[in-house]
Amino acid sequence: MEALIASQVFQRALLEGTIAALLCSLVGYFMVLRAVTFAGEALTDIGFAGATGGVLLGFGPLWGMLGLGLLAAVLLGNLGDRVKGRDIDIGMILSFSLGLGVLFLSLQAQMPGSHAAGGVKLLFGSLLSVSDAVLWGSGVVAVVVLTVLAAVFRPLLFASIDGATARARGVSTRTLGVVFLLLLAAATAVSVQSMGVLLSSALLVGPAGAAFQWRRGPLATLGLAVALALAITWGGLVLAFAGPFDNAPVGFFICTLSALTYGISLLLGRRLTRVAPEEPAHSHHHHAADAEEGEDV
Amino acid sequence: MEDLFTYAFLRHALLAATSVALGASVVGYFLVGRGMTFAAHALPNIGFAGAMGAVVLGLPPFWGLLAFSGGAATVFSFLGKESRQRDQGIGIVMVFALGLGALFLSLYRGSTQRAYGILFGSLLGIDGAEAWGTLITSVAVVLVLLVLFRPLLFSTFDAEAARARGVPVRLLGWVFLLLTALMVARTVPVTGTLLVFTLLVGPAASTRLLTRRSWAGLLLAVVFAEVEVLAGLGLAIWLDTIPVGFFVTTVSFLVYLAVRWGVRRFPWKH
Numbered sequence: 001m002e003a004l005i006a007s008q009v010f011q012r013a014l015l016e017g018t019i020a021a022l023l024c025s026l027v028g029y030f031m032v033l034r035a036v037t038f039a040g041e042a043l044t045d046i047g048f049a050g051a052t053g054g055v056l057l058g059f060g061p062l063w064g065m066l067g068l069g070l071l072a073a074v075l076l077g078n079l080g081d082r083v084k085g086r087d088i089d090i091g092m093i094l095s096f097s098l099g100l101g102v103l104f105l106s107l108q109a110q111m112p113g114s115h116a117a118g119g120v121k122l123l124f125g126s127l128l129s130v131s132d133a134v135l136w137g138s139g140v141v142a143v144v145v146l147t148v149l150a151a152v153f154r155p156l157l158f159a160s161i162d163g164a165t166a167r168a169r170g171v172s173t174r175t176l177g178v179v180f181l182l183l184l185a186a187a188t189a190v191s192v193q194s195m196g197v198l199l200s201s202a203l204l205v206g207p208a209g210a211a212f213q214w215r216r217g218p219l220a221t222l223g224l225a226v227a228l229a230l231a232i233t234w235g236g237l238v239l240a241f242a243g244p245f246d247n248a249p250v251g252f253f254i255c256t257l258s259a260l261t262y263g264i265s266l267l268l269g270r271r272l273t274r275v276a277p278e279e280p281a282h283s284h285h286h287h288a289a290d291a292e293e294g295e296d297v
Numbered sequence: 298m299e300d301l302f303t304y305a306f307l308r309h310a311l312l313a314a315t316s317v318a319l320g321a322s323v324v325g326y327f328l329v330g331r332g333m334t335f336a337a338h339a340l341p342n343i344g345f346a347g348a349m350g351a352v353v354l355g356l357p358p359f360w361g362l363l364a365f366s367g368g369a370a371t372v373f374s375f376l377g378k379e380s381r382q383r384d385q386g387i388g389i390v391m392v393f394a395l396g397l398g399a400l401f402l403s404l405y406r407g408s409t410q411r412a413y414g415i416l417f418g419s420l421l422g423i424d425g426a427e428a429w430g431t432l433i434t435s436v437a438v439v440l441v442l443l444v445l446f447r448p449l450l451f452s453t454f455d456a457e458a459a460r461a462r463g464v465p466v467r468l469l470g471w472v473f474l475l476l477t478a479l480m481v482a483r484t485v486p487v488t489g490t491l492l493v494f495t496l497l498v499g500p501a502a503s504t505r506l507l508t509r510r511s512w513a514g515l516l517l518a519v520v521f522a523e524v525e526v527l528a529g530l531g532l533a534i535w536l537d538t539i540p541v542g543f544f545v546t547t548v549s550f551l552v553y554l555a556v557r558w559g560v561r562r563f564p565w566k567h
Contacts, residue, residue: 037384038335087334088502092553094338095495099546102417102491106540120412124399198342198395205388212385249403255396262389 025229052104069185077178125196206258213269320435322522325497346398370474418489499549
């Protein structure tokens with residue numbers, strides 16, 4: 001165990017994993033609360049195009065992802081709050097960015113001195129080969145995201161729990177929606193670097209989704225989401241380094257722990273707790289939206 | 298141009314591409330109508346894990362794809378309609394499957410080319426048997442969906458009323474998702490995991506903006522899909538260093554933008 005803690009690779013992975021877990025769980029809480037899981041998923045896929053494009057143009061994956069991700073966030077934010085048709089617009093942007101990613105990756109593969117493994121690494125993560133540049137980049141983005149989140153925390157929470165009342169009280173929910181998507185894009189850019197495009201949802205949806213099953217107040221739920229994300233990430237890292245299965249990737253352990261945490265919370269959360277104060281009003285709103293959504297074909 | 302068709306690989310590519318465009322657009326038309334865009338995105342990714350697992354065990358990827366996407370489809374049919382809870386459920390199933398995918402990928406000792414084929418497709422490397430298999434699956438899926446057309450439409454439009462009239466809404470939803478899983482399993486080897494979503498959602502998305510009439514919409518979705526796929530394939534053959542997938546997604550996106558702009562600019566009753 002001591003040798004493990006002393007290992008450079010482990011220390012870097014732990015630091016990078018902790019930053020990603022912290023950002024993803026905080027932003028993931030609002031993502032689940034605002035029911036924009038699909039937008040979060042789309043932003044990780046947009047990260048695929050951003051990272052490959054950034055490498056191709058020579059300014060590195062993180063800046064490519066931030067550039068394209070923030071642009072997409074503004075675009076998505078201006079689609080408005082309506083549920084009807086929103087998923088389809090998001091889907092079309094997702095689809096196009098996957099196509100762009102495929103183009104950039106193939107252009108990259110045609111350049112001399114590149115190797116094909118880069119694409120798979122980008123999709124499935126590489127927490128064990130975090131460079132100094134990646135750590136610094138993540139640190140800077142994390143400081144910015146946490147500062148902005150702290151600044152807009154109260155109005156964002158209000159607008160996310162009860163948009164209509166917030167709007168009536170003069171909170172500009174539309175601007176907040178865009179700001180939130182920008183934060184989501186920045187958090188996914190950080191986590192895609194280490195967790196990969198396809199596995200980033202493990203830290204975005206898993207901990208926050210699990211925390212909501214326990215039906216506590218907003219702050220307790222948020223705290224639980226962060227705690228679960230850290231436990232999942234650290235647990236995954238320790239299992240990958242010291243666990244019984246040699247060579248199994250960290251991503252596998254983190255995803256499995258994330259799904260297990262959600263499954264256990266889903267089974268036990270409802271039985272062991274009373275009904276939460278924030279749930280009824282919000283879910284009523286969504287039933288109405290769903291009825292509207294399914295109204296055609 | 299005539300010379301091109303004498304190449305067997307091009308005939309197979311053409312057959313496979315038109316077949317998946319047919320099947321995927323019909324399935325996608327219902328998926329989009331049922332508000333299941335996220336499921337359309339998750340199923341191919343989940344299928345990837347199955348395909349990789351099958352490859353590790355030395356089986357054909359198709360069976361792994363079918364097992365995983367079929368299993369996920371079954372879980373999805375229990376998730377209910379409330380969008381927040383449902384999207385979380387879909388997201389978690391996908392996370393779990395992709396974790397397994399990462400594990401299988403690390404267990405696989407062969408060339409990365411195999412994983413690349415599953416992720417990005419190999420339209421120009423399809424053999425005759427696979428191309429015909431794709432056609433048969435697509436036609437079968439479309440025929441079953443045409444038989445189920447009315448009850449499926451009814452249960453999508455008004456689940457309560459359909460249930461009251463004795464339509465087995467939940468069973469129907471499950472059968473529909475299994476058909477989707479089958480179509481996804483057939484499409485992944487052709488277009489790759491990442492681009493199945495484009496074929497499922499793109500044509501249906503453009504169609505939705507133009508008409509709400511069910512039969513006309515279905516037909517229009519198929520036409521959009523065929524045009525997009527053939528244009529993509531043609532462009533890829535013409536500029537042969539750039540992958541087909543890029544052209545198909547780009548054409549699909551441009552068609553969507555054009556229709557969206559056109560409908561706003563020249564509104565008419567539909």
